[in-house]
Amino acid sequence: MPVILDTSVFDSDILGESTPDPLRFGFRRKLSAHAGGSHHAPIAAEQIQPLAQRVLQQTTPPFNKRCLYVHIPFCRVRCTYCSFFEYASSQRLIDDYFAALMAELKFKASQPWTQAAPFQAVYIGGGTPTDLTAAQIKQLGTMIRRYFPLATDCELTLEGRINRFNDEMFDSALEGGFNRFSFGVQSFDTQVRRQAKRLDDREVVLKRISELAATDQAPIVIDLLYGLPYQSIDVWLHDLDDFLDSGAHGVDLYQLIEMGNTPMGKMVEQGRLPEPADTITKASMFEIGVDYMAKHHLRRLSVNHWARDNRERSCYNSLAKTTAEVLPLGAGAGGNVGGYGFMQHRKLERYMDDVNQQHFPLAMMVKSSSHAMINTTIKAGFDRGVVVAKELDKQAGWPLFSYCLPLFQRWQKNGFVTLEQHGNHRYLNLTLAGQFWSVTLAQALIQVVTTAISKGQP
Ligand SMILES: C[S@@+](CC[C@H](N)C(=O)[O-])C[C@H]1O[C@@H](n2cnc3c(N)ncnc32)[C@H](O)[C@@H]1O
Ligand code: SF4
Structure with a gap:
């Protein structure tokens, strides 16, 4: 007993x-x-390269399900609430980074572990992956499909935002093989958006999401935040209505998490922005969101994700949160393979130097606890x-x-x-x-x- x-x-x-x-x-x-x-045990710095090499030599079944995560650490403008921001987009920097990323992609794809079993889901996250050019997006998808063994129904998600995501970008992404798009909308409300330094006003965002969803080419999923400054309960209800009217195939409802050191924190401190919602208000906003989705018969996939139809499966999220292994690509990407956690260098110079020397660009490796x-x-x-x-x-x-x-x-x-x-x-x-x-x-x-x-x- x-x-x-x-x-x-x-x-x-x-x-x-x-x-x-x-x-x-x-x-x-x-x-x-x-x-x-x-509680993970860190691997000593000098052991990281030989150990990573050994782990990625492994080809012994049974295999866990596996995913590929690719990180694009650039954003055109920093949103005031965001703690994920890393580098301001500049074409030269993005081009240099992209060249290194392609080299890393081929290097990782050539590892025996990579070729030993099919990948079920690929996620290009950031930052803002849609700040890549149309040609780069197409090339990224094409290279992943050419070099990685993918399951026939593999989900390939491109994250980003609708700003400058024109038809040429969308078509290139589809040609590259992306079959799911996740756009951060946060709020449709123009005042909320402007104060958060989001690009584009409500009408532009709503129209573009609607157009993309109406093409029926791939699931279009959006993120909404609740609790932002100026986002009253009324605004929140409008945000939910706008989501529904947009025809988007899925939605994530995230409560605003206040992290230290965001521009928003400082603006609130200086009295330039009203306080964001407190926890009690956010709880009410969550309740409203959950009720809303139930009333409109959306299918719930997790505590904060809903799908309009069965085209939206959210494979990456459900796999990466369970027993799947995640192979990381790109500066600042994290993953876990063969019982080890991988964290790649955040600093671009360090990342690019390592990749150019055919080293694993790892800042840290840990043995996962039992x-x-x-x-x-x-x-x-x-x-x-x-x-x-x-x-x-x-x-x-x-x-x-x-x-x-x-x-x-x-x-x-x-x-x-x-x-x-x-x-x-x-x-x-x-x-x-x-x-x-x-x-x-x-x-x-x-x-x-x-x-x-x-x-x-x-
Ligand atoms: C890292 S962002 C990438 C998406 C894309 N760059 C964009 O801006 O739409 C992914 C998601 O994280 C969420 N996020 C960012 N800052 C957050 C915060 N302070 N609290 C909760 N969620 C946040 C947003 O909903 C955002 O869509
Ligand atoms: S929300 Fe997206 S675009 Fe805005 S700073 Fe964060 S990662 Fe960049």
Whole structure:
């Protein structure tokens, strides 16, 4: 029999508050963007190159599902709220970077590991990949398809924004083989957009998204943020209406995360911008968004992603968040292959130097901890809105779900989850409040499990 978890030692950071309104008041502390938690062992600098080489020589089945992530770290203008911004787009810099990226692409594609099994999903993310030229976008897609073994239904996503994404760009991307497009819209509202330094006004964005979706060439998916300065509840409702009217095939609803050191933070401090929404307001905006999608019969793929039809599958996101391996390409890209985490150099000069010398452009490599897969399963479950007992137990190799039951029961009492059992299948379902606090709950569970394992329990 497993040892039972003692919840009396946990405070409200783990258990949440007992309140009649857990959606708005369930946790006191602010959310961070991602659930962290894994304890990884860094590899010594001098061992990184030989080890990466060894890992990418491996060709022994069984293989995990695999994805390719390509990073384009440029943006024409920095949005005030964004903490992902790295380099301002300049054609010369982009051209030099692109040449290095093509060299890295061929080098990584030639590794035995790469050729050993098909890739299910490719994601070109940033930054703003649509700041590449039409010819570069086409070449990038063409090269990936020429050099990498891709599954026949492989999803190839190009991320970016609609600014300057004209017909020539779209056609080139399609010719390159991209079959899914993810555009950051954030808000359609012109005042919100201008204050956030987004390019183009509402009419331009709405018209372009509608045109692209109407071509029916590929799923067009958009990101919306809630909680931006000037984005009142009324504006939010209009944003949701605009999404629906645009005909886009899918949408992500992300709450604004306030990171230190963004231009927005400084502008608010100096009184040049009103405060963004507080957590309580964002919780209400989340509730409105969830209700809206249900009312309009959109299919929910995760706690914050919806699809209009079954053309939008969001393969990369669901694979990369679970057991898939991710091969990284480009400066600042991260991934995981063969039980190791890879983080590539962010600095362009360092990245290009390494690539030119046929080195792996790695800034860091870590050995994933033995319970990394448990953490991944927890994060993936909370992102999907349900933790499946059998999946968690399988990753742990012991009845971890049962061990955690006292915590789950407290969460159930506090309104974050419901526990369900059908036959011998058990599920931890997130309530609306649980969905809003899903990252916080995942972090709490990872902390509890990590502590238990480090103490040798059960
Ligand atoms: C790294 S951006 C790339 C997309 C593209 N460059 C754009 O601007 O539309 C990917 C997504 O991250 C999200 N994001 C950026 N800053 C964020 C923040 N402070 N809080 C929450 N989400 C944020 C936005 O929704 C954005 O679409
Ligand atoms: S939201 Fe997109 S375009 Fe804006 S700074 Fe961030 S990555 Fe760049």
